[in-house]
Each structure stands twice: as C-alpha cells, then as structure tokens.
Ligand code: C2E
Ligand code: MG
C-alpha cells in the first residue's frame with residue numbers, strides 16, 4: 639500500500655510511503671507489524687526488502703507509462719538490509735531496469751542504522767550521490783545520535799507519531815515536536831510529521847512551520863489504483 643504525504647504549504651500530495659502488506663491465504667491481510675519482526679528474526683528481511691524495492695520501482699514504471707504525474711516514493715529499509723554489500727549498486731540496477739530516475743525514490747532508515755556509523759556511512763554517501771533522498775524514520779524514539787545528523791547525508795526527519803499524538807495539549811510532546819522542527823530547519827533538512835489524525839494536530843504543525851504531514855487525517859495507506867486516481871485528479875486541478 640502507499641500512503642500519501644501532504645505539503646503544508648499548499649495541501650498537495652508531494653510524496654508516498656510504501657507500506658508492506660501480505661494477503662495471507664488463510665490469515666487474511668497481514669500488517670507490517672506482523673511481517674517485519676518475523677522477517678528480521680529469520681533474516682528474510684533482505685529478500686523481502688529487495689522485493690519491496692523492485693515492486694515499488696515496477697509500480698512507478700507502470701504509473702509512468704500511464705502518464706500519471708509522479709511523486710517520489712519512500713521505501714523503509716531495515717538496518718540489516720542497508721548494511722548488505724552492494725546495497726546501493728542493487729538499487730541503482732533496479733531503478734535502471736525500470737527506467738526510474740533517482741529523484742523518485744526515497745529511503746527511510748531508523749536511528750539504529752546511525753549507531754553503527756562506519757559500516758553505513760559510505761552506503762549513505764553513495765545513495766546521496768545517486769540522488770536518492772534519505773529520511774530518518776521515527777525520529778526521537780531510538781538513540782538519537784545528534785552528532786551523526788551533521789556527519790551523515792540526511793535530507794529529511796520524520797517526527798514519530800508517538801509525539802504527534804499528544805499535540806497540542808501534552809507539554810512534553812509540544813516541546814519535543816518544536817525541537818525536532820528546529821533541528822531540521824537549522825540543519826537544512828525537511829521535516830515531516832507522522833500519524834497526524836486531527837485538525838488540532840494539523841493546526842499546531844502548520845503554526846510551527848512543519849513542512850509536510852502524513853496520517854489518517856488526510857489519507858490512510860491506499861492501493862496503487864487509488865493513488866493513480868488521486869495523482870491524476872491532482873494534476874488536472876493543477877496542471878503546473
Ligand atoms: P513507519 O515506517 O513509521 O510507517 C508508518 C506507520 O504508521 C504505518 O504502519 C502506517 O500505516 C501508520 N500510520 C499512518 N498514519 C497513521 C495515523 O494517522 N495514525 C496511526 N495510528 N497510524 C498511522 P504500518 O504500515 O503497519 O507499518 C508499521 C511499520 O512497519 C512501519 O512504520 C515500518 O517501520 C515497518 N514497515 C512497513 N513496511 C515496511 C517495509 O516494506 N520494509 C521494512 N523494512 N519495514 C516496513
Ligand atoms: Mg517509514
């Protein structure tokens with residue numbers, strides 16, 4: 639499924655996040671929280687992660703061939719996967735095979751990847767050289783290594799929904815959200831809030847100059863056919 643990300647400047651869809659689901663023959667539709675932990679424990683996360691990358695690029699290629707006005711798609715990548723040898727070459731090969739330009743792909747990693755700086759710094763540099771945007775997912779929930787933010791090529795911070803939930807009343811969530819927005823602005827990064835569900839949360843984020851939001855307030859994760867409709871309608875309403 640793909641969940642739209644919305645710009646707070648003009649309300650338009652400026653990106654999507656690919657979120658895995660498994661239509662299990664007996665158990666029905668399984669969510670990411672049921673799939674990913676098992677995949678990580680069993681090591682299957684690398685093959686599943688490769689599948690997500692290939693499927694995302696295949697979908698972008700299909701939309702491209704249908705003339706859909708494309709926006710970048712963010713893919714979640716596990717720490718184990720990004721540390722794999724040739725990770726970057728593999729992505730470049732998939733994008734090349736699908737005829738997808740690098741500015742249509744984003745990679746979301748969590749802070750745990752940053753802890754082992756040495757092994758991933760060259761991979762992140764290579765991804766950035768390709769032109770792929772790198773976002774830190776669930777920012778503030780792990781061991782936030784602030785020093786690595788200035789050393790590594792990071793373009794975007796995603797404020798975890800745990801902090802958004804308490805807005806605008808919880809004093810701690812207010813302070814943390816304001817601080818993350820300030821860090822992002824100071825370091826010249828984009829900042830997006832996850833899990834935005836209410837008009838009050840949205841108003842707070844607008845007032846504090848958050849760049850983008852993602853959450854049920856606007857859209858739930860949707861199948862590709864719905865995304866096609868949304869992007870086509872958006873292009874008709876605003877041909878520029
Ligand atoms: P995430 O990357 O932080 O993704 C956001 C999660 O929040 C998604 O859950 C999404 O459905 C949910 N969400 C979005 N808006 C709202 C909202 O307004 N309220 C609430 N309560 N939730 C909202 P999902 O799809 O179940 O994914 C859970 C996690 O599983 C993801 O968190 C990500 O860490 C992981 N994941 C999902 N797909 C993949 C994948 O393809 N590869 C890897 N490695 N991890 C994945
Ligand atoms: Mg994510």
Ligand code: MG
Nearest residue numbers: 775776798832
């Ligand atoms: Mg997240």
